[in-house]
Amino acid sequence: MSTTPSGTDLTAPRREGRHRKRVHLGAHFPGVNSTTVWRDPRAGSQTDFSSFAHVARTAERGLMDFFFLAEGLRLREHRGRIVDLDVVGRPDTLPVLNALAAVTTHLGLAGTLNTTFNEPFELARQLATLDHLSGGRAAWNVVTSSDAFTGENFRRGGYLAHEDRYARAREVVGAVRGWWDSWADDALVADAAAGTFVRADRVAEVAARGEHVRARARGLLPRPPQGHPVLFQAGDSPQGRETAAALADAVFTVHGTLEAGQAFTADVKGRLAAHGRRPEDLKVLPGATFVLGDTPADALERARETRFLQVGPEQAVAHVEALWGRELPGLDPDGPLPASDPDPAATVTRGRVRHTTDPVATAQRWRQLQAEHGWSVRELVVEVTQRQQFVGTPEQVAAEIDLYVQADACDGFILIPSLTPTGLDEFVDRVVPLLQERGAHRTAYEGPTLRHHLGLPVPAARTVDGEAADGEQR
Amino acid sequence: MLHLAIELDGAGRHPAAWRLPGADPAGLFSAAHHVRLAQLADAADADLVVHPDAFADRSSSDGEQRGRLDAVALASRVAPLTTRAGLVPVVTTTWTEPFHTAKAIATLDIVSGGRAGVQLDVSRTAQEARAFVRSGTGEPGRGADEAPDPDDLWDEAADTVGALRLLWDSWEDDAVVRDVATGRYVDRDKLHHVDVVARRFSVRGPSITPRPPQGQPLVVVAAGDGPSLRVAARHADVVRVAAPDLPAAADLARRVRREAGDRRPAVLLDVEVLLRRERARAAEVLDRLEGWAPGHPARSLRLAGTPADLVALLAGIAAGADLDGAVLVPLDLPASLEPVAAEVVPALRGRGLRPGAAGPAPALRERFGLPRPANRFATPVDAPSTSGATA
Numbered sequence: 001m002s003t004t005p006s007g008t009d010l011t012a013p014r015r016e017g018r019h020r021k022r023v024h025l026g027a028h029f030p031g032v033n034s035t036t037v038w039r040d041p042r043a044g045s046q047t048d049f050s051s052f053a054h055v056a057r058t059a060e061r062g063l064m065d066f067f068f069l070a071e072g073l074r075l076r077e078h079r080g081r082i083v084d085l086d087v088v089g090r091p092d093t094l095p096v097l098n099a100l101a102a103v104t105t106h107l108g109l110a111g112t113l114n115t116t117f118n119e120p121f122e123l124a125r126q127l128a129t130l131d132h133l134s135g136g137r138a139a140w141n142v143v144t145s146s147d148a149f150t151g152e153n154f155r156r157g158g159y160l161a162h163e164d165r166y167a168r169a170r171e172v173v174g175a176v177r178g179w180w181d182s183w184a185d186d187a188l189v190a191d192a193a194a195g196t197f198v199r200a201d202r203v204a205e206v207a208a209r210g211e212h213v214r215a216r217a218r219g220l221l222p223r224p225p226q227g228h229p230v231l232f233q234a235g236d237s238p239q240g241r242e243t244a245a246a247l248a249d250a251v252f253t254v255h256g257t258l259e260a261g262q263a264f265t266a267d268v269k270g271r272l273a274a275h276g277r278r279p280e281d282l283k284v285l286p287g288a289t290f291v292l293g294d295t296p297a298d299a300l301e302r303a304r305e306t307r308f309l310q311v312g313p314e315q316a317v318a319h320v321e322a323l324w325g326r327e328l329p330g331l332d333p334d335g336p337l338p339a340s341d342p343d344p345a346a347t348v349t350r351g352r353v354r355h356t357t358d359p360v361a362t363a364q365r366w367r368q369l370q371a372e373h374g375w376s377v378r379e380l381v382v383e384v385t386q387r388q389q390f391v392g393t394p395e396q397v398a399a400e401i402d403l404y405v406q407a408d409a410c411d412g413f414i415l416i417p418s419l420t421p422t423g424l425d426e427f428v429d430r431v432v433p434l435l436q437e438r439g440a441h442r443t444a445y446e447g448p449t450l451r452h453h454l455g456l457p458v459p460a461a462r463t464v465d466g467e468a469a470d471g472e473q474r
Numbered sequence: 475m476l477h478l479a480i481e482l483d484g485a486g487r488h489p490a491a492w493r494l495p496g497a498d499p500a501g502l503f504s505a506a507h508h509v510r511l512a513q514l515a516d517a518a519d520a521d522l523v524v525h526p527d528a529f530a531d532r533s534s535s536d537g538e539q540r541g542r543l544d545a546v547a548l549a550s551r552v553a554p555l556t557t558r559a560g561l562v563p564v565v566t567t568t569w570t571e572p573f574h575t576a577k578a579i580a581t582l583d584i585v586s587g588g589r590a591g592v593q594l595d596v597s598r599t600a601q602e603a604r605a606f607v608r609s610g611t612g613e614p615g616r617g618a619d620e621a622p623d624p625d626d627l628w629d630e631a632a633d634t635v636g637a638l639r640l641l642w643d644s645w646e647d648d649a650v651v652r653d654v655a656t657g658r659y660v661d662r663d664k665l666h667h668v669d670v671v672a673r674r675f676s677v678r679g680p681s682i683t684p685r686p687p688q689g690q691p692l693v694v695v696a697a698g699d700g701p702s703l704r705v706a707a708r709h710a711d712v713v714r715v716a717a718p719d720l721p722a723a724a725d726l727a728r729r730v731r732r733e734a735g736d737r738r739p740a741v742l743l744d745v746e747v748l749l750r751r752e753r754a755r756a757a758e759v760l761d762r763l764e765g766w767a768p769g770h771p772a773r774s775l776r777l778a779g780t781p782a783d784l785v786a787l788l789a790g791i792a793a794g795a796d797l798d799g800a801v802l803v804p805l806d807l808p809a810s811l812e813p814v815a816a817e818v819v820p821a822l823r824g825r826g827l828r829p830g831a832a833g834p835a836p837a838l839r840e841r842f843g844l845p846r847p848a849n850r851f852a853t854p855v856d857a858p859s860t861s862g863a864t865a
Contacts, residue, residue, distance in 0.1 A: 217605035
């Protein structure tokens, strides 16, 4: 995606009138990575509940669809030591979301929870509880990391082979959905006169009989208000895309240009028919940062300042070391890249996804960029770690967001502010009203649940007449 | 001074309580019901509220309450809407990983501003084992068709307390430095691996969640059978006991103290209550509940009577030397809770048995006379420095 508004072709095809698509917007709490600028004097606590409440209330003021929390189950390490340059640590996902349900009324509450290091029966009940206690606002971002490094925090360790992680994830989701459906919609009677609280014959024992998930139980809760909490899936590999098409309601992705977004969206939505699903049953929601300015030049200047706050000299060196797979003592952040090549097999960074599959080729490309532009190591890292972002005046950003959605590059965005907790404020104050003027954003919540906000159907219950449903996925 | 806790379980502990007028049985899974109850307990300035939990359902009978919301979620949900009461969800240690429990309770402490605790219990049933994938992985004593050994379950619970305490301390209080000059967000020398290798689990650490506001949230254990009494006495900050009368409760409390050695946990007696304006009316309601769902005898001392009867009973507990207070367990909700805030607590205050609720909310530990503890990984400021002592 272009990082400057000047790159946007505003004449691309757009839907108008009643065919105009609504933009779906999520608010990502600034996370444990270099996007979050903790060096800014205005940066507040990453831990206090007031920070979470501020972001959630701001998102709800902007009539956004949901609030989103990421998660990592092991603090990241670099060269065998905990990474200390970026934000480190965070509160636990589910207690935060349940507490936020108390201070918001409509906002969806999405949490990232791992399928490898959690038990499906417990996940099913935790997510159903959040859905009940929020009146139908729960969402689960399904992630599958399975590395032994993270596994050291759990008794089974790195028990799951990397290639099996999606197989387990699909079985976990199948079992979880089975338990959500364990109580038929009419199981809870609560008829005091007749003395029937729950009809036992409307509560099915659900058995998962997969290769990775074998368990059986009756669910412990009435069917959630949304039927099933909304499922997000993140992961761009072919396996990830196929998993999203098979079982997700929304896919959290990153893609670059308008064209790349259109290709991705066509690809994942094209996979839906094989699963008996319609294109509108899966929402494509890329993560996106944003920088606003009073003028285009002002926005570009602010973006540049933010980037250099995100990539300090220490982060630049660490980023290069991560690619090279080894310590690079004496590497000057204001100088050139190392003369030697990366070690393709080695890794010094643990606890996060390694995005690059061919470090030697990447290093070659970086050297070319450095030669072409005369960039220092730090300037290079600033450029190559550039994330999808909107930079411009509120008018430009509103137009560009709308364009992406109307041109089917996505269904909306998960906005990632760089400042905790006030980074979302100016988007809600300045961009949301412009999206509303364009008819691309709601002017009031039209229903109580996250499925309402996202325009997703309530899934039909799969248990029938008290017979045991099969939680296994085909 | 008397410690006062309140257990909030659905429509009340009695399985038929949902049928009473005012119970709102269709709303039992809604936030509104649980917020209302927690606010009533908060208005009573209870030291703590327990939300019970298990992975097994309460009943499989059509006429009895069933279904369970996750207790940590409930406590977190009511936290921003209550101001003073401690929040103590039950968490079972048999199937939930200590790493998850540590960060969940630390976060409850964050969202409640230092009012979190946890009551640890174990899962004893085959029904629960079958619900977990791990029961099929060949872990000895944890199979889906094995009868678990209570000693083994409670040994794991004891190991879990140790792991939780280490994980809560795995971040020193001043670990987040935000030092712009050196570009460091944390001082990683103040983050610690815990490296617990227990018989049933291992955990490397550190926690992903910084040290909670209280340092160490309060740990509660109910002393039931022998193994749980041992774990309660040796590891808990607050011990719950259940007994049919005050002399039996005093005996139990003395057993706990003998087992506790130098430690001095608070010992609270469970008191099941059904309160009405008149004694005869309370007895009549209890009869009706027993008629609807027979076969649920009292699990501890039970009082079906008036608020004044409860005040007298609690004054009797306060007068004795062995018990530090009571956990009120209403048989029906909200009917038997409303008079606690309106009448029982004011009367206890009148007798000097409960503090007034003025001033800022105390941390939950403070209510039990426990200071905010030093971090076990931190080097005391006045300690002589020893070279090579840092890990």
